[in-house]
Amino acid sequence: MKTVTLKINGLEVSAREGASVLDAARAAGFDIPTLCSHEELEPAGVCRFCMVEITRGTKSRLVASCVYPVENGLEVQTESDRVKKIRRMLIELLLPVAPSGPIGALAKRYGVEKSRFELDNPGQAPANCSLCGLCVRYCEQIGGGDAVGFLGRGVSRKVALMPDKGDECVFCRKCYSICNSGRFVEMAEVFPDQP
Amino acid sequence: MKKLKSVVELKQFREELLAERKGIKKSIAVCEGTGCHAYKSSAVADAFEKELKQRGLDAGIAVRRTGCHGFCERGPMAKIFPQKIFYFQVKPEDVAEIVESTLLSDKLVERLLFFDEKTGKRCACQDEIPFYKLQDQVVFGNNFLISPKHIEDYMAAGGYSALARALSTMTPLDVLEEVKKSGLRGRGGGGFPAGLKWDTTRNAPGEPKYVIVNADEGDPGAYMDRSLLEGNPHSVLEGLMLGAYAVGSNQGFIYVRQEYSIAIENLPIAIEQAKQLGLLGENILGTGFSFDVTIHQGAGAFVSGESSALMSAIEGRVGEPRPKYIRTAVRGLWDKPSNLNNVETWANVPLIINNGSDWFRSLGTQGSKGTKIFSLVGKVKCTGLVEVPMGVTLRQIVYDIGGGIRNDRKFKAVQTGGPSGGCIPEQYLDLPVDFDELSKVGSMMGSGGLIVMDEDTCMVDVAKYFTNFLAQESCGKCVPCREGLRQMKRILQNITRGKGAEADLNTLEELGAFMKEASLCALGQTAANPVLSTLRYFRNEYEAHVLHGQCPARVCRDLIVFYIDPLKCTACGTCRKQCPTDAISGDKKLVHIIDQEKCIKCGTCFQVCPARFSAVSRLPGGPAPAPVAYGTTVVQKAKGESR
Ligand SMILES: Cc1cc2nc3c(=O)[nH]c(=O)nc-3n(C[C@H](O)[C@H](O)[C@H](O)COP(=O)(O)O)c2cc1C
Numbered sequence: 093m094k095t096v097t098l099k100i101n102g103l104e105v106s107a108r109e110g111a112s113v114l115d116a117a118r119a120a121g122f123d124i125p126t127l128c129s130h131e132e133l134e135p136a137g138v139c140r141f142c143m144v145e146i147t148r149g150t151k152s153r154l155v156a157s158c159v160y161p162v163e164n165g166l167e168v169q170t171e172s173d174r175v176k177k178i179r180r181m182l183i184e185l186l187l188p189v190a191p192s193g194p195i196g197a198l199a200k201r202y203g204v205e206k207s208r209f210e211l212d213n214p215g216q217a218p219a220n221c222s223l224c225g226l227c228v229r230y231c232e233q234i235g236g237g238d239a240v241g242f243l244g245r246g247v248s249r250k251v252a253l254m255p256d257k258g259d260e261c262v263f264c265r266k267c268y269s270i271c272n273s274g275r276f277v278e279m280a281e282v283f284p285d286q287p
Numbered sequence: 288m289k290k291l292k293s294v295v296e297l298k299q300f301r302e303e304l305l306a307e308r309k310g311i312k313k314s315i316a317v318c319e320g321t322g323c324h325a326y327k328s329s330a331v332a333d334a335f336e337k338e339l340k341q342r343g344l345d346a347g348i349a350v351r352r353t354g355c356h357g358f359c360e361r362g363p364m365a366k367i368f369p370q371k372i373f374y375f376q377v378k379p380e381d382v383a384e385i386v387e388s389t390l391l392s393d394k395l396v397e398r399l400l401f402f403d404e405k406t407g408k409r410c411a412c413q414d415e416i417p418f419y420k421l422q423d424q425v426v427f428g429n430n431f432l433i434s435p436k437h438i439e440d441y442m443a444a445g446g447y448s449a450l451a452r453a454l455s456t457m458t459p460l461d462v463l464e465e466v467k468k469s470g471l472r473g474r475g476g477g478g479f480p481a482g483l484k485w486d487t488t489r490n491a492p493g494e495p496k497y498v499i500v501n502a503d504e505g506d507p508g509a510y511m512d513r514s515l516l517e518g519n520p521h522s523v524l525e526g527l528m529l530g531a532y533a534v535g536s537n538q539g540f541i542y543v544r545q546e547y548s549i550a551i552e553n554l555p556i557a558i559e560q561a562k563q564l565g566l567l568g569e570n571i572l573g574t575g576f577s578f579d580v581t582i583h584q585g586a587g588a589f590v591s592g593e594s595s596a597l598m599s600a601i602e603g604r605v606g607e608p609r610p611k612y613i614r615t616a617v618r619g620l621w622d623k624p625s626n627l628n629n630v631e632t633w634a635n636v637p638l639i640i641n642n643g644s645d646w647f648r649s650l651g652t653q654g655s656k657g658t659k660i661f662s663l664v665g666k667v668k669c670t671g672l673v674e675v676p677m678g679v680t681l682r683q684i685v686y687d688i689g690g691g692i693r694n695d696r697k698f699k700a701v702q703t704g705g706p707s708g709g710c711i712p713e714q715y716l717d718l719p720v721d722f723d724e725l726s727k728v729g730s731m732m733g734s735g736g737l738i739v740m741d742e743d744t745c746m747v748d749v750a751k752y753f754t755n756f757l758a759q760e761s762c763g764k765c766v767p768c769r770e771g772l773r774q775m776k777r778i779l780q781n782i783t784r785g786k787g788a789e790a791d792l793n794t795l796e797e798l799g800a801f802m803k804e805a806s807l808c809a810l811g812q813t814a815a816n817p818v819l820s821t822l823r824y825f826r827n828e829y830e831a832h833v834l835h836g837q838c839p840a841r842v843c844r845d846l847i848v849f850y851i852d853p854l855k856c857t858a859c860g861t862c863r864k865q866c867p868t869d870a871i872s873g874d875k876k877l878v879h880i881i882d883q884e885k886c887i888k889c890g891t892c893f894q895v896c897p898a899r900f901s902a903v904s905r906l907p908g909g910p911a912p913a914p915v916a917y918g919t920t921v922v923q924k925a926k927g928e929s930r
Contacts, residue, residue, distance in 0.1 A: 137610025249763030
């Protein structure tokens with residue numbers, strides 16, 4: 093096995109070639125927050141909480157560490173000001189949408205007291221879903237079906253039990269337990285026929 | 288058609304074609320591009336064929352049903368060769384006269400010629416028409432000469448000579464070097480050097496390699512790729528084959544949106560005819576090079592035009608961008624090296640191989656070589672597709688080619704680059720248009736959309752329009768793009784409704800910078816451009832909305848106010864009778880008054896008030912001037928006195 097040596101928050105770390113920066117950082121004990129990453133699933137790179145600042149030579153930029161492979165000589169900052177700024181904005185944006193899940197704890201960690209943002213309509217109930225896609229990806233990659241999927245695109249994107257794919261459900265119920273915000277328990281009330 | 292087995296046979300075939308056509312002294316090119324097609328240009332072409340046949344002239348005068356000629360608003364168009372006389376808005380009824388006058392006795396049909404407002408004269412030939420005069424149609428020009436359903440037309444115009452030349456006299460590396468030297472940059476958005484991308488694919492490990500045409504063209508109002516693909520499909524195919532030869536690929540894909548019905552009709556015909564001639568398939572022209580191409584119809588999502596999304600779609604998966612940091616040129620379709628270029632980029636390649644990179648480099652600016660096709664739309668007098676050398680100024684495009692602003696309004700801005708482009712204000716009208724200059728002023732070339740806006744355009748409203756488009760067309764998978772756009776959309780909505788606050792402007796800027804840095808793909812990374820560029824150049828308009836509750840362009844309905852000037856009102860009653868909500872009260876000889884509570888700002892009163900009175904005004908906002916008391920009589924006008 094080939095290994096790669098990089099520097100994370102000043103600490104020299106070696107990692108398996110092909111590993112993600114996220115995995116390397118976590119193995120070295122750095123706590124990078126994520127919503128959409130799961131050890132059993134392919135990385136999706138959608139929640140952007142895992143963004144870190146990388147420097148090569150004099151150039152630095154932000155990348156999603158879950159899909160960025162380790163490189164020799166790479167310097168990584170997991171909690172730089174730039175990184176924190178991104179995470180705070182992510183929190184502010186998700187607070188009105190998915191207040192029940194892990195966002196509350198993240199807000200505390202990053203000192204976000206309140207969000208400047210609101211839902212489209214006053215009085216609208218939050219969907220309590222950050223669209224992290226864990227349920228969808230589990231169903232697709234491990235559950236073996238497409239019973240849970242995304243409907244719509246853009247700001248209308250939703251997670252739904254696909255009406256015409258019900259027979260692909262193998263009732264593993266993983267979508268309930270994998271959910272960050274307990275939303276699937278609520279959906280079970282909407283679809284009482286689901287065992 | 289018989290298979291051509293060598294480059295020599297191809298040359299012979301072309302010579303035979305030209306010899307056959309020697310007898311044809313004149314021809315009529317009738318545009319059957321999408322615009323003219325909608326104006327029923329096929330009936331015009333039918334009429335020409337019938338008329339010539341009846342008169343027994345069909346052997347010497349050819350009728351060609353071609354692709355788009357660019358000046359779509361004046362369709363149906365017919366161009367007469369060899370004089371290059373251009374007739375506009377031709378109807379089947381005009382055909383007999385055109386044949387009689389122009390084709391038989393060299394006389395013009397004046398009323399069908401372009402009328403130049405500036406000189407007060409009619410223009411007969413293409414080179415006299417201001418819309419065409421400044422153009423340099425090196426890529427688009429062949430549309431006039433070619434019926435896309437007949438490969439012979441393309442061959443007669445020199446088609447496939449670049450391929451023949453490359454396959455017989457150049458190595459793949461020679462082709463690559465020539466394209467690299469030409470400085471050709473991608474016409475689909477980013478302006479990435481084509482040669483560099485080809486090189487990446489060529490050197491990337493993995494077999495097979497793929498070459499792909501991006502014909503997704505999702506920008507609202509843009510149709511240059513559509514017109515090229517419909518009108519000259521072989522030029523794109525030939526370019527694609529040259530690229531395939533250079534990078535070492537034997538399989539190509541054309542990703543074209545389903546809505547492009549004429550392209551979808553013409554492409555398979557072109558591919559079939561090329562196959563019959565042995566220009567596609569195994570052992571092309573006996574050179575050992577084999578190539579095949581497959582058409583993939585896209586479902587029409589804007590985001591599917593992004594390279595990794597497009598490749599996912601071809602693979603049969605949802606057309607969404609993938610998050611990896613590895614370029615599709617290295618690992619694309621089915622994880623194989625895949626070189627994707629835009630329709631127009633590919634169409635430039637045969638020209639470069641035929642005329643050489645030096646020729647190509649002689650067109651354009653230091654950093655952007657060649658020409659670019661723009662879709663010129665909005666408030667200009669002449670709209671359509673225009674092809675100009677890079678470096679022509681915005682002013683030349685708007686005023687010389689476009690003829691200036693409609694209805695003598697004032698220019699305000701030109702929006703370039705598609706939905707995630709930016710708005711450029713008057714102070715940059717003399718900007719030479721190329722990839723780098725447009726980026727410098729906060730906009731971009733994009734795929735070549737140019738929307739001209741006049742003083743009656745509200746820039747906040749423009750930003751809202753594009754933001755709403757992107758909010759719907761984003762795939763919605765990553766948080767910064769989806770939630771960022773959701774909030775931008777909401778804030779802009781509030782501002783245009785008079786519910787904005789000054790702090791919103793900073794929030795918009797902060798969101799914009801964040802989306803640029805944090806979004807997963809280029810859609811999200813550029814999605815804030817409409818907002819950022821309008822904030823940069825038209826902040827005063829935003830401020831008028833949030834600080835004073837006014838829309839200076841008098842567009843935002845929730846802000847503007849209609850008011851009847853008591854000194855001008857003659858109590859004619861027209862506005863009162865037509866007001867849909869009965870918001871106007873008044874009577875004979877009584878000054879009319881608008882009840883602002885009831886007014887829905889439809890503007891009917893403003894439109895119907897007779898111009899000689901012009902008593903109704905549309906104010907940018909703020910409280911309306913206090914109305915006069917009901918019962919005030921109108922000011923009597925003495926005979927002959929003007930108001
Ligand atoms: C959201 C989005 C939509 C795009 N749509 C198109 C398109 O419709 N046509 C196109 O040629 N390129 C489009 N692009 C650019 C492509 O990703 C890619 O850069 C281009 O096709 C490469 O070809 P070129 O180098 O010849 O320009 C789009 C990019 C993004 C981010």
